Amino acid sequence: MKQDRSGLGLRRRAILRGLVSRLGDVGKTKVQKLAYFLQELRQVPLAYRFRMHHYGPFSEELDTDLSVMKALGYLDIKPDPDGYGYHVTALGDADTEWRKETDRYSGDISRVIDEFGALDAASLELYATVHFVRSLLKAAPKREILDTVSELKPKFSKEAIENAYDELGLLKDCGKG
Amino acid sequence: MERFDWGPKTYEENCERLILIAQLAGLLHDIGHAPFSHGSESDSLLGNKRHEDFSADIVTTEELGIKDIIESKLGNWGITAEEIAALISGGGRPTATAFVPEIISSAWDVDKMDYLIRDSQYCGVRYGLYDIGRLLDTLTLYDEDPSGSLLLGIEWDGVHAIEGFIFARYFMFTQVYFHHVRRSYDLILGEFIRSLLKNEYGVDHYPDDVREYVKWDDHRVFSKASEQGDTSQKNLAWRLTSRQHLKPVHTTEEHPDPLVARKALWQLPKVIREKFPGVLVWPDQASDHPERFRKEELRVHLPTLGWRSLHTVSKALQGLEEIAQVRVYADVRGDDSLMDKIGGFCQQFMS
Numbered sequence: 207m208k209q210d211r212s213g214l215g216l217r218r219r220a221i222l223r224g225l226v227s228r229l230g231d232v233g234k235t236k237v238q239k240l241a242y243f244l245q246e247l248r249q250v251p252l253a254y255r256f257r258m259h260h261y262g263p264f265s266e267e268l269d270t271d272l273s274v275m276k277a278l279g280y281l282d283i284k285p286d287p288d289g290y291g292y293h294v295t296a297l298g299d300a301d302t303e304w305r306k307e308t309d310r311y312s313g314d315i316s317r318v319i320d321e322f323g324a325l326d327a328a329s330l331e332l333y334a335t336v337h338f339v340r341s342l343l344k345a346a347p348k349r350e351i352l353d354t355v356s357e358l359k360p361k362f363s364k365e366a367i368e369n370a371y372d373e374l375g376l377l378k379d380c381g382k383g
Numbered sequence: 384m385e386r387f388d389w390g391p392k393t394y395e396e397n398c399e400r401l402i403l404i405a406q407l408a409g410l411l412h413d414i415g416h417a418p419f420s421h422g423s424e425s426d427s428l429l430g431n432k433r434h435e436d437f438s439a440d441i442v443t444t445e446e447l448g449i450k451d452i453i454e455s456k457l458g459n460w461g462i463t464a465e466e467i468a469a470l471i472s473g474g475g476r477p478t479a480t481a482f483v484p485e486i487i488s489s490a491w492d493v494d495k496m497d498y499l500i501r502d503s504q505y506c507g508v509r510y511g512l513y514d515i516g517r518l519l520d521t522l523t524l525y526d527e528d529p530s531g532s533l534l535l536g537i538e539w540d541g542v543h544a545i546e547g548f549i550f551a552r553y554f555m556f557t558q559v560y561f562h563h564v565r566r567s568y569d570l571i572l573g574e575f576i577r578s579l580l581k582n583e584y585g586v587d588h589y590p591d592d593v594r595e596y597v598k599w600d601d602h603r604v605f606s607k608a609s610e611q612g613d614t615s616q617k618n619l620a621w622r623l624t625s626r627q628h629l630k631p632v633h634t635t636e637e638h639p640d641p642l643v644a645r646k647a648l649w650q651l652p653k654v655i656r657e658k659f660p661g662v663l664v665w666p667d668q669a670s671d672h673p674e675r676f677r678k679e680e681l682r683v684h685l686p687t688l689g690w691r692s693l694h695t696v697s698k699a700l701q702g703l704e705e706i707a708q709v710r711v712y713a714d715v716r717g718d719d720s721l722m723d724k725i726g727g728f729c730q731q732f733m734s
Contacts, residue, residue, distance in 0.1 A: 255431070257473050260481070260530075274670055277707030278648075279641025285694045285701075290680050298641075361529045 220304035227296035239330035248314040262331035408470040430588035439468035440593035481532035510554035513547035561669040567628040633729035647709040663714035
């Protein structure tokens, strides 16, 4: 239980639980991407390591945390009966000692849900991939970033990629407020 | 085959190149394991890295020698150490041949196919056996992914072979990898190595620099353990060298009720420490989830319906639940009556 050493485990559980309970019924991919934005756009200290995966940035540790939270009765995770993906829902009560963490980051969770909560998994994959590539290629010009995303994700049109890039730029200008 | 840019090489040459790359990545993917492999990798001993990151570092660091071997022997295939490293660490760009990284690291990678059978052999059990021949015969390529990439899939008549494989892994976890003695050595090794690292570097994780990291191997840890073993103190080094492992004072079911698991994991160690001050207490949660197999959404090719996800096709797998066994170990230093006392106390607290 390494995470309990520094209170990181508690913070992660509290924030994931808070995120899921506000969304009601949410897919695993969406949880991954919203957690990515919480960490990368709002600087919420979740300390997950995201790597490029088939559906955009993905953290194995986060995936494990979701499963452990299911085993400990904080979340329910059910495969979609008709096909691909999972339904994640909040279960039972959150621990009272989580309150401090969920209160502290409640504004960040709201901001991320306001910006991205209504998007489907594919759009989130696009935004998160654009952001991921932009962070990876720090000083690269816009064109190179767009081309790299396009090469990584040929299923998205060039217009869609550029739109996502511009919108993320606007969000970045808003900064952490 | 129009989805591929084969370049000037022929189809056969490109296939051979892919096979070489997969073989090299397969051979080298675990070269970055810490001493005693997974045994001492828990509890953030690796810092911010995973063992695959160290594997990739070892492959690309010139003075460690592997880069030169790859590039001198296989340079004429256009194979670079960086390409192999990216495949190992998962940092590579997705390509049309996405099934190659899947073969190296996924729910059904060849590593798992190998270690289940090999570990069964060496542990003298048969839990890890499954029909690998049938599984390999029925593997195919899934060609309807929107990305245009080819992924691994399985033919409908291989479904029971893949079920057998997944159950084999489940049995090996419950019976061997999560055995209380094996988990106990993880705790001892992890704490002992942490103390060595603190002593050496002042931090409680392995060095990030791979050139320093590779100096840590089983022999170094064992020789430190035999130097530091102290029979009168019954310290961790003594435990390792004289094979005196910790024993659990409490164990939950493999699939405990969530509230029971929480109580055992978070409250029980606290109350034991209060009641028996001076006794070292270690909570341990052995968790693994069959869903990890489904992260990649295994696809089955059905003769009439086309492609479906494995979890909708397989009724048998739908019954698999996470393993989330909690154990609490106590270091009573050979005092059996104290052990019984703590065990009784736990039972009372948990009931």
